[in-house]
Amino acid sequence: MHIIVCVKQTPAGENVSVDQNTGCIIRSGESALNPFDEFAIEEAVRVKEKTPGSKVTAVTMGPPQAEAVLREAVARGCDGGVHVCGREFAGSDTWATSYALSQAVKKLSENDPSVLVFCGKQTNDSDTGHIGPQMAQWLGWPGAAFVRKLEAVDGKSVRVQRLMEDGYDVVEMPLPAVLSVIKEINTPRIASLKGRLASKKAQFPKWSAAELGCDPAKLGLDGSPTSVVRCFTPPQRASNTVKIQGETAADKARNLSAALKEAKIL
Amino acid sequence: MDYGFTQLQTEIAQLARELAEKKLKPLRAKADHDEKLPMEVVEEYRASNLFGLWLPEQYGGTGGGVTDLALAIEELSKACGGLALPIATSALGGMPAFMWATAEQREKWIPALASGEKLFAFALTEAEAGSDATALKTTAVLEGDHYVVNGSKHFISTGEVADVYTVAVTTNPKRGARGITLLLIEKGTPGFTFGKKEEKLGIRANTTYELVFQDCKVPVANRLGGEGMGLLAVQETFDYSRPGVAAQALGIAEGALNETIPYLRTRKQFGQPVSSFQAIQHKLADLATKVEAGRALVYSLTLAMDKDYLKAVENALASGASVHDELKKLKTRRWTKESAMSKLFCSDTAMEVASECINLCGGIAYMRDFPVEKYMRDAKITQIYEGTNHIQRNEIAAALIKEYAAG
Ligand SMILES: Cc1cc2nc3c(=O)[nH]c(=O)nc-3n(C[C@H](O)[C@H](O)[C@H](O)COP(=O)(O)OP(=O)(O)OC[C@H]3O[C@@H](n4cnc5c(N)ncnc54)[C@H](O)[C@@H]3O)c2cc1C
Ligand SMILES: Cc1cc2nc3c(=O)[nH]c(=O)nc-3n(C[C@H](O)[C@H](O)[C@H](O)COP(=O)(O)OP(=O)(O)OC[C@H]3O[C@@H](n4cnc5c(N)ncnc54)[C@H](O)[C@@H]3O)c2cc1C
Numbered sequence: 001m002h003i004i005v006c007v008k009q010t011p012a013g014e015n016v017s018v019d020q021n022t023g024c025i026i027r028s029g030e031s032a033l034n035p036f037d038e039f040a041i042e043e044a045v046r047v048k049e050k051t052p053g054s055k056v057t058a059v060t061m062g063p064p065q066a067e068a069v070l071r072e073a074v075a076r077g078c079d080g081g082v083h084v085c086g087r088e089f090a091g092s093d094t095w096a097t098s099y100a101l102s103q104a105v106k107k108l109s110e111n112d113p114s115v116l117v118f119c120g121k122q123t124n125d126s127d128t129g130h131i132g133p134q135m136a137q138w139l140g141w142p143g144a145a146f147v148r149k150l151e152a153v154d155g156k157s158v159r160v161q162r163l164m165e166d167g168y169d170v171v172e173m174p175l176p177a178v179l180s181v182i183k184e185i186n187t188p189r190i191a192s193l194k195g196r197l198a199s200k201k202a203q204f205p206k207w208s209a210a211e212l213g214c215d216p217a218k219l220g221l222d223g224s225p226t227s228v229v230r231c232f233t234p235p236q237r238a239s240n241t242v243k244i245q246g247e248t249a250a251d252k253a254r255n256l257s258a259a260l261k262e263a264k265i266l
Numbered sequence: 267m268d269y270g271f272t273q274l275q276t277e278i279a280q281l282a283r284e285l286a287e288k289k290l291k292p293l294r295a296k297a298d299h300d301e302k303l304p305m306e307v308v309e310e311y312r313a314s315n316l317f318g319l320w321l322p323e324q325y326g327g328t329g330g331g332v333t334d335l336a337l338a339i340e341e342l343s344k345a346c347g348g349l350a351l352p353i354a355t356s357a358l359g360g361m362p363a364f365m366w367a368t369a370e371q372r373e374k375w376i377p378a379l380a381s382g383e384k385l386f387a388f389a390l391t392e393a394e395a396g397s398d399a400t401a402l403k404t405t406a407v408l409e410g411d412h413y414v415v416n417g418s419k420h421f422i423s424t425g426e427v428a429d430v431y432t433v434a435v436t437t438n439p440k441r442g443a444r445g446i447t448l449l450l451i452e453k454g455t456p457g458f459t460f461g462k463k464e465e466k467l468g469i470r471a472n473t474t475y476e477l478v479f480q481d482c483k484v485p486v487a488n489r490l491g492g493e494g495m496g497l498l499a500v501q502e503t504f505d506y507s508r509p510g511v512a513a514q515a516l517g518i519a520e521g522a523l524n525e526t527i528p529y530l531r532t533r534k535q536f537g538q539p540v541s542s543f544q545a546i547q548h549k550l551a552d553l554a555t556k557v558e559a560g561r562a563l564v565y566s567l568t569l570a571m572d573k574d575y576l577k578a579v580e581n582a583l584a585s586g587a588s589v590h591d592e593l594k595k596l597k598t599r600r601w602t603k604e605s606a607m608s609k610l611f612c613s614d615t616a617m618e619v620a621s622e623c624i625n626l627c628g629g630i631a632y633m634r635d636f637p638v639e640k641y642m643r644d645a646k647i648t649q650i651y652e653g654t655n656h657i658q659r660n661e662i663a664a665a666l667i668k669e670y671a672a673g
Contacts, residue, residue: 190284190285190288190314191281193277193281193328194315196277197328
C-alpha cells in the first residue's frame with residue numbers, strides 16, 4: 001500500500017492572526033509544519049507500521065523553503081517526500097492547490113489502486129479545510145473529512161469514524177481514498193533519532209506543473225475561482241455560560257442536575 | 267554550554283528535551299505518586315531510538331558512546347530523574363553484556379538491547395553485600411551445559427520490568443572476589459522470580475525489586491567473560507556508567523532550577539519579586555556555577571573516554587574479539603578516578619541544588635503539588651547507587667595514593 005500524506009508549511013504558532021486593516025496574515029517570520037499535519041503524518045506512519053510492505057510519501061506544494069516540512073515528515077517516520085514547486089503554482093486558491101496536489105497523488109500512485117491519502121483537518125493560516133475533500137473530488141476517489149479514528153485498513157479498503165456534530169458516522173470505502181484527520185485521532189510521537197538523521201540526508205524531487213501534466217489554465221490565479229474581497233477576524237462567538245449557584249457543594253450539584261434535566265441533557 | 271558535541275549529540279539532546287517536556291512532564295507526578303513505571307515511557311524511548319545511543323549501528327544503535335548516553339539522561343532527568351532511569355539501567359546492565367560478550371554473544375543479545383525490545387538491568391547488590399560486593403552469596407554451580415543459580419539480589423532498579431538481568435554470582439565462593447562471575451538471566455527463566463517491591467523516598471517512577479533465584483538453570487552460553495572475571499567486569503562497567511549517574515544528577519539539579527527561577531521572578535514579597543533580592547541572586551549564581559562545573563567535568567570526561575571506547579568498539583567489530591579485550595590494548599582503558607569524581611561531585615551538587623531550591627522558593631516548595639520537593643527526593647539516590655559517595659571517595663583516594671606511590 002502506498003500511503004501519501006499532504007503537508008503544508010505555515011506560519012509557526014497555533015493561531016495565526018490577521019491584520020485588521022490590510023487583511024493580510026501577520027507572519028512572524030518563523031515557519032513550521034502546519035500543526036494539524038502532525039496528526040496526519042502520525043496516522044500515516046501508524047498505518048505503515050501495521051501494514052507490511054507499505055510506504056509513506058509526504059507531498060507538499062509551496063515555495064523552495066517549504067522543503068523543510070518534507071524533512072520534518074521524514075524525521076517523523078515518512079519514507080520520502082516530493083515537492084510540488086514552481087512559479088506556475090503561485091497565487092493558487094484551494095481549488096487550484098487541490099488540483100495540483102491531486103495531480104501529484106496521481107503520479108505517485110501510477111495506477112496502483114492501493115493508495116490512502118491523508119490530510120490534516122485544516123491549516124492554521126488559510127484554515128479552509130478544503131484541500132482533502134477537493135482532492136477526492138479531482139481524483140474521483142471516495143473521501144472522508146473529520147476522521148477521528150481508523151477502525152480498520154487493509155490494501156483494499158478502509159473503515160473510519162467521522163466526527164459529526166451529534167456523534168460520529170462509521171464510513172467504509174474502497175481504496176484509493178482521501179482522508180482528512182482531526183487531532184483526536186492520535187498523539188503524535190516525537191521524531192525519533194534515526195528519523196532525524198534520515199531527514200538530514202533525504203533528497204526530495206521537485207515536480208513542476210509540466211512534470212505533473214497539469215493543465216496551466218487550472219493553476220495559479222487563472223485557475224483560482226475564488227477572489228478575496230476582504231479578510232477579517234470574525235468577532236468571538238458569545239458563549240452562553242450559565243453559572244450554577246448554591247450554598248454548599250451538594251446544593252450546587254442538585255441545581256446542576258436540575259438545570260441539565262431542564263435542558264433535556266439528562 | 268556546548269563542550270564540542272557532534273551534530274548527532276546535539277540532536278540527541280534536542281530530542282530528549284522534547285521528550286522530557288512533552289511526554290515525561292505530564293506523567294511524572296502520577297508516576298511518583300503511584301510508584302509505577304508507566305510503560306508508555308518505555309515505548310517512547312524505543313520509538314525514539316534512545317536505547318542504542320552507545321551501541322554500534324551494526325546492531326541497530328546509533329554508533330555513539332557515553333557522551334550520547336549522558337546527554338540523553340541529563341535532558342530526561344530535567345523532567346524526572348525516575349522516568350529517565352530505564353535508559354540508564356538498561357545501559358548499566360547492557361554495558362558488561364556488550365563489552366564482555368564474544369562476537370557470537372553480541373549477535374544474540376545486542377540487537378534487542380539496542381532497540382530496547384529487551385530492557386536490561388544490573389544485579390550486583392545483596393542484603394549482605396552492598397558497598398562490599400565481594401561478600402555476595404548468590405551461587406552458580408556448573409552442571410553440564412548450564413549453571414544452577416541460588417540466592418537473591420535486592421534493590422534492583424527497573425526490576426520486574428526489565429527482561430534481561432546481568433547478575434553477579436559466585437562460581438567459586440572459596441576464591442572470594444576472584445570467584446565472581448556475570449551471568450545473563452532472562453525474566454521467565456524457571457526458578458527466577460521477583461520478591462519484595464521497595465517503597466522509596468525518590469525515583470519512585472522506577473520500580474526497585476528483589477530478585478529470587480531457586481535452582482534457576484542458566485545456560486553456560488549466558489556467561490560473560492570467564493569464570494571469576496565478574497568483579498573486573500563490574501568495575502570496568504562502573505567506569506563507563508557512573509558518568510551516567512552524574513548526568514542524571516545534573517539533570518535533576520537543572521530541572522530544580524528550571525522550576526525555581528521562574529517562580530522567584532513572579533513571587534512578590536516586600537513589594538518586589540523575590541528574584542530581586544541579592545541574597546537570592548547570589549545563591550542562584552553559586553548553584554548554577556556548580557552545575558556548570560559538573561557538566562564540564564562530566565562531558566570532558568565522557569568525550570575523552572569515547573575516543574578510546576569507540577576505537578575499541580571499532581576494533582572489536584573488525585577482529586571479532588570482545589570490546590573489553592580491545593580496550594585492554596589501549597593505554598587509557600580505565601577511568602575509575604575521574605569517573606568516581608564525576609559522580610561524587612555531580613550527585614553532591616544535585617542534592618545541594620535541589621535542597622537549596624526549596625529554601626529559595628519557601629513553603630510552597632515543601633508541598634507535593636509544587637514540582638520542586640520531588641527533585642530533592644530524586645537527587646538523593648545519585649549519592650547512593652553505583653557506589654555510595656564514601657566509596658567514590660575511597661576510589662579517588664586509592665587512585666591518588668597509587669599515582670603518588672608510583673612517583
Ligand atoms: C481565496 C484564496 C486565495 C488564495 N490566494 C493565494 C495566493 O494568491 N497566494 C498564495 O500563496 N496562497 C493563496 N491562498 C492560500 C492557498 O490557496 C491555500 O493555502 C491552499 O490552498 C491550502 O488551503 P488551506 O491552507 O486552507 O488548507 P486546508 O484545506 O485547510 O488544509 C487541509 C489539509 O490539506 C493539506 N494541504 C493544504 N495545503 C497544502 C499544500 N500546499 N501542500 C500539501 N498539502 C496541503 C494539509 O494536509 C492540510 O492539513 C489563497 C487561499 C484562498 C482561500
Ligand atoms: C533505589 C536504589 C536502587 C538501586 N539499584 C541497584 C541496582 O539496580 N543494582 C544493584 O546492584 N544495586 C542497586 N542498588 C544498591 C546500591 O548500589 C547500594 O545500596 C549501595 O551500593 C550501598 O550499599 P548498601 O546499601 O548495602 O550500603 P552499605 O554498604 O551497608 O553502607 C552503609 C554505609 O556505610 C558506608 N560504607 C560502607 N563501606 C564503607 C567504607 N569502606 N568506607 C566508608 N564508608 C563505607 C556507606 O557509604 C554507607 O554510608 C540500589 C539502591 C537503591 C537505594
